[in-house]
Amino acid sequence: MDLLEKFIAHIKKTHLFSPNDKLLLAVSGGVDSVVLCELCKQAACDFAIAHCNFRLRGEESERDEQFVRNLANRYGVDIFVKGFDTEKYAVDEKLSIQEAARKLRYDWFVELVFNGPLTIDHGPIHLLTAHHADDNIETLLMNFFRGTGLHGLTGIPAILDYIRRPLLVFSKEELLAFAKEQNLDYVEDSSNQSSKYTRNFFRNEIIPALSKVYPQVRENLYANIERFKETEKLYLQSLAALKKKLCRVKGKEVHIPVKQLMAFNNRALVYGIISDYGFQERQVEEVFKLAQSDSGKYIQSPGNSYRIIKHRHWFIISPTDSTEAGNILIEEGDKEISYPGGTLQFETTTTKNHKPKTTNSGACLDAKDIHFPLLLRKWKTGDYFYPLGMKKKKKINRFLIDLKLPATVKENTWIIESEQRIIWVVGQRIDERFKVTEKTSILLGVTRREKGL
Numbered sequence: 001m002d003l004l005e006k007f008i009a010h011i012k013k014t015h016l017f018s019p020n021d022k023l024l025l026a027v028s029g030g031v032d033s034v035v036l037c038e039l040c041k042q043a044a045c046d047f048a049i050a051h052c053n054f055r056l057r058g059e060e061s062e063r064d065e066q067f068v069r070n071l072a073n074r075y076g077v078d079i080f081v082k083g084f085d086t087e088k089y090a091v092d093e094k095l096s097i098q099e100a101a102r103k104l105r106y107d108w109f110v111e112l113v114f115n116g117p118l119t120i121d122h123g124p125i126h127l128l129t130a131h132h133a134d135d136n137i138e139t140l141l142m143n144f145f146r147g148t149g150l151h152g153l154t155g156i157p158a159i160l161d162y163i164r165r166p167l168l169v170f171s172k173e174e175l176l177a178f179a180k181e182q183n184l185d186y187v188e189d190s191s192n193q194s195s196k197y198t199r200n201f202f203r204n205e206i207i208p209a210l211s212k213v214y215p216q217v218r219e220n221l222y223a224n225i226e227r228f229k230e231t232e233k234l235y236l237q238s239l240a241a242l243k244k245k246l247c248r249v250k251g252k253e254v255h256i257p258v259k260q261l262m263a264f265n266n267r268a269l270v271y272g273i274i275s276d277y278g279f280q281e282r283q284v285e286e287v288f289k290l291a292q293s294d295s296g297k298y299i300q301s302p303g304n305s306y307r308i309i310k311h312r313h314w315f316i317i318s319p320t321d322s323t324e325a326g327n328i329l330i331e332e333g334d335k336e337i338s339y340p341g342g343t344l345q346f347e348t349t350t351t352k353n354h355k356p357k358t359t360n361s362g363a364c365l366d367a368k369d370i371h372f373p374l375l376l377r378k379w380k381t382g383d384y385f386y387p388l389g390m391k392k393k394k395k396i397n398r399f400l401i402d403l404k405l406p407a408t409v410k411e412n413t414w415i416i417e418s419e420q421r422i423i424w425v426v427g428q429r430i431d432e433r434f435k436v437t438e439k440t441s442i443l444l445g446v447t448r449r450e451k452g453l
Contacts, residue, residue, distance in 0.1 A: 003170065006169075007043060007170075011043075021046070026052075026127060029071070029186060050081075050112055051069075053081060055083060063187065067187050098197060109127050113125050129165050131168060136156050138202045150231065242264075252319050256314065259313060279299075279301045283299060293310050295419065296310065304320055305319065305320055306320060311327060322338050325339075326377060329376075330375070332373070344446055344449075346445070348443070349445065351443045370418045372418075383395065383396040383422060384422070385399075385421075386432040388432050396413075396415065413427070414427075416446070
């Protein structure tokens with residue numbers, strides 16, 4: 001079976017795209033993308049060409065652009081060309097040249113695929129890139145030495161959103177042989193000979209050195225990629241089952257029992273849970289430390305969008321946006337907090353012989369035994385406090401029943417707690433243990449404004 005037959009069979013077997021789909025081929029002019037064009041042409045695919053001119057190699061970059069324009073003309077297909085000031089963009093965005101080129105390239109591809117001229121007359125458009133088996137092996141090694149989880153060892157995905165990579169099963173050697181057999185012209189990128197770029201270093205130095213010790217290294221690494229893909233499938237299935245068992249979704253929060261999670265003593269499980277909320281692998285160790293911490297401690301996601309709060313026997317993964325969270329941390333120095341019930345304003349003052357004015361819209365508290373961060377949350381079954389004027393504790397549920405509050409008000413009552421001690425049932429009553437007395441020197445005032453007022 002020749003390469004064209006293998007190509008067509010592979011497309012059918014993997015359902016990478018359908019015969020009627022419009023394809024946009026990313027073409028540099030090198031042998032890989034030229035072979036991809038020829039295979040698509042011989043397979044009677046409907047395609048157009050996209051070429052990026054990064055203007056990094058002077059006249060050579062202009063030569064490549066003209067070559068690809070001529071290629072599109074020979075095939076009689078549409079071509080889209082975009083020039084970039086890659087070096088300036090890299091400096092402005094503080095990126096390496098490789099990272100800058102990748103971002104510029106794929107941002108433009110998204111524009112073409114979803115909003116370009118081709119979208120007017122066609123349905124689904126797939127972008128095809130010419131990544132092949134050798135690229136996949138290089139990616140595996142780069143990820144391994146950079147430090148990665150299991151997913152990074154599965155190589156380059158054949159399907160990723162709008163992108164299709166039909167050459168991943170073919171080696172560079174096979175592509176070169178096909179180009180020679182078909183008398184295909186292509187251009188050489190002189191920068192590929194330089195090992196200053198990471199991928200080129202692995203391609204030109206590392207893999208050839210490994211081949212001297214293990215002659216079958218390319219075949220072995222490619223086989224490992226397939227093994228890692230199968231292993232990842234099992235991992236994801238197990239992870240999904242454990243998430244279902246451990247994670248309790250409450251609104252926009254996730255509650256996880258600390259003891260049960262820690263009993264697995266498994267970093268991969270912890271990362272599999274927290275990564276969904278923007279936490280990084282290096283923070284897994286912080287989660288283990290948080291399990292041993294006092295209630296009220298927390299860690300923040302790098303994007304500042306989520307927190308993992310230790311609350312008694314639970315981890316609570318909660319949005320940082322307090323209007324979406326059910327458990328809201330109040331830091332020392334916070335002046336105002338928004339929450340689903342409205343807003344709370346905080347003010348700390350020194351006082352002597354202060355006569356407190358605790359009302360439904362505000363609370364005056366002795367700050368001496370109040371420790372930050374405070375936790376603002378809805379009350380739940382089992383909560384209790386010492387209502388102002390009483391020496392015995394009372395469950396919140398009974399307290400609200402005795403007030404004869406409407407069911408909707410009762411259900412939407414919030415409390416503020418400090419180190420697991422409730423200091424105020426918001427809008428109702430403070431705790432006797434935090435009342436202001438003649439000995440109070442620092443007063444914490446909290447003013448409540450209901451939503452919509």
